[in-house]
Amino acid sequence: MTLYDEIGTTYSAVRRPDPRVAARITAAIGDAATVVNVGAGAGSYEPPWTLLAVEPSAVMIAQRPPGAAPVVRARAEALPLADGVADAAMAILTVHHWSDLAAGIAEMRRVARRRVVILTWDQEVTRDYWFLAEYLPEGAALDEGRAPSLADLGRMLGGARVEAVPIPHDCADGFGAAYWCRPEVYLDPVAQSGMSVITQLGPEVVRPALDRLAADLESGRWQERHRDLLGLEEYDAGYRLLVADL
Structure with missing residues (x-):
């Protein structure tokens, strides 16, 4: 059983x-006519020309919508694909879950003829995100152990350009820092279920953090501390695209 077989039931x-x-992801993929989506989950951000999705979790595969790309149940570290089968390989907010990052990156480079695109985050920036720094430092500590550095990823890719991906104020995707100006959403159990940093820590850690946030929202302390965020259209929480031309 994979991690997302346990925590991914509400993902879609x-x-x-x-x-x-x-x-931004589509622009990074560019004119690649065929794409392999590695760690594809429920199919978010797959372009229509995706040749194949690769995902280890049966729970996630079951949430893929009708008409999604064909999917094979496999891991990034051992892609069941021929060399150079697609123009590009993509991996969206998944590399921090891989058991052998170097093997997974090598596999992406093997199956892609022209380009590899990875969306991840820069822990040097993200560790200071207010939700982690002020309420859930255990989450920052978890990410310290699982988030690869951009430098390491760049070396594994054989060089890559790095592009910032700012988060819109009304972001539809509920990843970890999506609610940077909507702090009350962190108190919603459904929203929490989409963030692995919360689901992996457990209620004994998360509940006190959320209680503190709720109290600060009720008293106005959060609004006072973060008034500078409330008028922004987008925010840089450290999410980054790495684009490697092979």
């Missing part, structure tokens, strides 16, 4: 693709 409801993030 709370992790809907945001069109502005999707546009």
